[in-house]
Amino acid sequence: MNIAFSPCPNDTFVFHAWVHGLIEGAPNLNVTYADIDITNKLAAEGKGPEVLKISYGALPWVLSEYALVPCGGALGRGCGPLVLTKEKTNDPTAIAGRRVAVPSERSTAYLLFRLWAAQNVPGGVGEIVVMPFHEIMPAVRDGKIDAGLVIHEARFTYPSYDLNLMTDLGSWWEEDTNLPIPLGAIIAHRSLDKNEIAKWARASVEYAWANPRISSDYVMEHAQELSPEVAKSHIDLYVNEFTANLGEDGYAAVEALLGRAAKEGLVPEFDFAALR
Known part of the structure; x- marks a missing residue:
């Protein structure tokens, strides 16, 4: 098989x-x-x-x-995707109209991000750029992208890239639905x-x-x-x-x-x- x-x-x-x-x-x-x-x-x-x-x-x-x-x-629970930025802020309006890297447009992470952004980012984000997930944090760190949606082990390793956690989409989802x-x-x-x-x-x-x-x-x-x-x-x-x-x-x-x-x-x- x-x-x-x-x-x-x-x-x-x-x-x-x-x-x-x-x-x-x-x-x-x-x-x-x-x-x-x-x-x-x-x-x-x-x-x-x-x-x-x-x-x-x-x-x-x-x-x-x-x-x-x-x-x-x-x-x-406690395992959701993260929205990371180089700028030290947790204000979602900071990414309004900005370029955001995502690992896929057909992913739970992307759906959660879009549902969260619809509630929290006035006017929505700007360009969505799809890139392999292991390239996203370096791109945010180097200023090639304004924010990154990350998954998997990135939740453990993002501090080593000196990146800022804007929001934990898992926490947002769980608070909103009480579901995994x-x-x-x-x-x-x-x-x-x-x-x-x-x-x-x-x-x-x-x-x-x-x-x-x-x-x-x-x-x-x-x-x-x-x-x-x-x-x-x-x-x-x-x-x-x-x-x-x-x-x-x-x-x-x-x-x-x-x-x-x-x-x-x-x-x-x-x-x-x-x-x-």
Whole structure:
């Protein structure tokens, strides 16, 4: 079976056991490691593997071909995207009409940013520039961009770039909805049995939790030069109860995010029943 997910520590931690043939009855995996912007595009173009990790923000575009798997993804609290600036300010009006770098326009981070900006930035921001997430903080630091929307381990490392935290979009979302943040979704082609995929993914998650040291070499091999301490913080933050089982709170969070985004015209309208 072909699968694509990012080389980030949470994904490699979750799928280590399945990738290495440690889950009884699960098919062998042929893995493509790719940034989430790439997997979003692969799914939208119908050229992706049978199973992919994509952003929840990209889900409405692919639901006709792919089903949401209620296991293996990333939702949580205290793990939202950040808006960073070089200027030391937390006044959102400072980025009105300014250039903002984002890692993708089909991402939860982008949807949260646009929903937040609609409430807090008079007249809206200016140009949106899409760039790989690892290039965003240097671009803000060097004055090439006015603000940056960052994800993943950037929440731990941005102080080393001498950048300012304007707002934590996760905190904003949680205060506004009292729901977790839907970040990364596991999807499976509708020709497959998504319950089987969920069973194997859940077994891989549970194996990782029971044997955290066994996956460490694999995690660090793909950790994009992160320190072991940052990689562990990344896993602790993004691999949680929602990774094992989306549950009713998880589904409610997905419906809230995508429902609001659809009303703002940020994603296509879709039938919520397709999420189940």
